[in-house]
Amino acid sequence: MAFKVIFDHYYKILCSYTYHFIQTPYAVDDIVQDLFVTLWDKRESFDCIEKISSFLFVSARNACLNYSKHEQMKAKKLKEFVAQTDEAVYDDYIITAEFDQKLNHWLSSLPSECRKVVDMAIAGMKNDEIAQALNISVNTVKNQKVKGFKILKELYKDEYLTILFYVFMSIASK
Amino acid sequence: MTPKDREHIAHLIFLAYTGQATPEQQEDLSRWLEQKRHNLELYHTIVDNNRIQSEQEAFALFNQQEAWAKISRKTYRKQRTLYTRIARYVATLILLICASVYFLNTEQPEEKITTAALYLEPMSPKAILRNEQDMQMSLPGERYSVKDSIKLKEQLEASEVLQIYVPKGGEFELVLDDGTHVWMNSETELIFPRTFTGNERRVELVSGEAYFDVSKDKARPFIVHNKNLDLTVLGTRFNIQSYADEQEIVTTLVEGAVRLSSNKAVLRPGEQAVYDKTTGTTQIETVDTELFTAWRHGRLVFKSARLESVLKQLSRWYDVTFVYEEEEVKDWVFSGNMKKYENGNVILGILKATGKVNFVQQDSVIYVKRQ
Numbered sequence: 101m102a103f104k105v106i107f108d109h110y111y112k113i114l115c116s117y118t119y120h121f122i123q124t125p126y127a128v129d130d131i132v133q134d135l136f137v138t139l140w141d142k143r144e145s146f147d148c149i150e151k152i153s154s155f156l157f158v159s160a161r162n163a164c165l166n167y168s169k170h171e172q173m174k175a176k177k178l179k180e181f182v183a184q185t186d187e188a189v190y191d192d193y194i195i196t197a198e199f200d201q202k203l204n205h206w207l208s209s210l211p212s213e214c215r216k217v218v219d220m221a222i223a224g225m226k227n228d229e230i231a232q233a234l235n236i237s238v239n240t241v242k243n244q245k246v247k248g249f250k251i252l253k254e255l256y257k258d259e260y261l262t263i264l265f266y267v268f269m270s271i272a273s274k
Numbered sequence: 275m276t277p278k279d280r281e282h283i284a285h286l287i288f289l290a291y292t293g294q295a296t297p298e299q300q301e302d303l304s305r306w307l308e309q310k311r312h313n314l315e316l317y318h319t320i321v322d323n324n325r326i327q328s329e330q331e332a333f334a335l336f337n338q339q340e341a342w343a344k345i346s347r348k349t350y351r352k353q354r355t356l357y358t359r360i361a362r363y364v365a366t367l368i369l370l371i372c373a374s375v376y377f378l379n380t381e382q383p384e385e386k387i388t389t390a391a392l393y394l395e396p397m398s399p400k401a402i403l404r405n406e407q408d409m410q411m412s413l414p415g416e417r418y419s420v421k422d423s424i425k426l427k428e429q430l431e432a433s434e435v436l437q438i439y440v441p442k443g444g445e446f447e448l449v450l451d452d453g454t455h456v457w458m459n460s461e462t463e464l465i466f467p468r469t470f471t472g473n474e475r476r477v478e479l480v481s482g483e484a485y486f487d488v489s490k491d492k493a494r495p496f497i498v499h500n501k502n503l504d505l506t507v508l509g510t511r512f513n514i515q516s517y518a519d520e521q522e523i524v525t526t527l528v529e530g531a532v533r534l535s536s537n538k539a540v541l542r543p544g545e546q547a548v549y550d551k552t553t554g555t556t557q558i559e560t561v562d563t564e565l566f567t568a569w570r571h572g573r574l575v576f577k578s579a580r581l582e583s584v585l586k587q588l589s590r591w592y593d594v595t596f597v598y599e600e601e602e603v604k605d606w607v608f609s610g611n612m613k614k615y616e617n618g619n620v621i622l623g624i625l626k627a628t629g630k631v632n633f634v635q636q637d638s639v640i641y642v643k644r645q
Contacts, residue, residue, distance in 0.1 A: 133345055195316065202284060256294075
């Protein structure tokens with residue numbers, strides 16, 4: 101239960117985080133899956149979400165470094181890793197990844213017609229341009245956008261759920 | 275920062291980006307943005323559309339369901355044992371959660387869909403084609419050639435004299451009958467014949483800025499007519515800026531030769547003529563032409579330029595108005611070379627990062643303050 105919530109929240113974030121340094125999707129997949137299995141095995145040692153979060157990111161970083169010993173990692177990327185010991189840089193990565201995850205979560209929750217419209221709107225297209233590109237009326241575009249934002253609000257409600265689940269998680273694992 | 279803090283900030287940025295933040299949330303975000311210059315930079319990095327696009331593509335590479343299936347297989351047995359151990363906690367907590375969500379929801383005020391603060395509408399490359407009878411249509415795409423104009427309305431097409439208007443925020447490339455290319459900047463109006471007849475090629479730049487790449491034709495000089503000034507050329511590249519609301523007409527020659535009607539002067543490559551509309555005088559000086567033609571490649575380049583002139587350019591690109599809290603700020607001098615971003619706030623962010631100026635947006639008005 102709680103484990104699934106943690107997984108849902110962090111899986112893609114960790115993938116994108118890891119993917120920055122290892123541009124091999126299947127390797128990223130393996131690394132991230134292992135992280136969760138390890139988290140599961142060590143679950144008793146975590147008493148709060150703070151620890152889980154830092155465990156996941158620190159382990160991801162270490163796993164990348166280990167991987168790079170086998171596969172030559174580009175020097176530039178390696179430098180970025182070193183820079184990450186700086187707390188602020190680390191925060192930036194995670195905030196960015198959290199943002200991307202939210203956007204991805206929202207976009208992938210949309211019905212395909214609606215998603216097309218929202219994608220274009222996000223890319224900066226105006227209603228009439230979207231209508232023209234998709235060969236639909238401006239009104240349909242507007243309706244799809246309203247629908248998209250309604251769904252966003254639904255998801256936004258879940259944000260509270262997530263936070264409560266975190267609380268639950270920390271109680272449950274004690 | 276705790277994970278909760280980071281999630282909170284990411285959430286605020288996400289809501290602002292999608293235009294779904296409540297005024298309180300916008301306030302909250304602004305406070306964070308003002309805390310450190312770095313926060314603002316991070317914000318701009320995050321909402322950069324190019325970055326978002328490539329990141330979303332990366333996300334699509336990973337299949338969450340599949341991964342969960344694999345992880346579940348590896349942890350299944352262990353999960354079950356824990357599950358029974360905590361089952362009773364779940365039951366109690368689900369009740370609590372339901373109650374809490376309901377409570378939190380009633381706390382939430384009705385949200386209106388508002389556009390987020392700190393968000394400038396991206397420019398749209400749209401142009402309007404008109405004829406003398408004032409028939410008009412908007413041109414699709416970013417380029418129009420009088421020769422390959424099959425899709426246009428027939429009547430409009432048949433008109434001998436045409437006019438293209440590029441509104442605020444737009445940018446457009448026009449190919450004339452003789453093969454001359456004209457790049458039109460925002461808020462620019464140009465009148466031109468469908469086909470050039472007679473012994474000269476004549477177009478009228480009513481107002482605005484355009485870069486001409488004129489096809490060579492020694493027999494027929496190319497003339498850019500303007501209320502105040504005529505430019506006569508043979509085959510050449512040059513930029514002319516002649517906005518109705520500006521005091522000066524600035525002609526910058528990149529290649530070839532241009533003759534000005536004002537003082538019969540001939541410009542050489544690399545020279546710039548500045549014509550003053552009120553005094554009727556012309557001054558010629560040597561300049562770095564790149565500074566005046568970079569807009570054509572989607573760049574904003576300025577060197578020791580007054581803030582007011584930089585922001586005037588931005589207001590045309592992004593269709594916003596700048597209001598200065600102090601006159602003095604207008605005269606502050608900046609230099610820069612940057613990309614014309616989809617979101618104008620990236621540019622404002624860079625200007626802010628100099629630590630001198632600050633911008634506060636209210637709808638389409640941006641207040642310029644000292645930092």
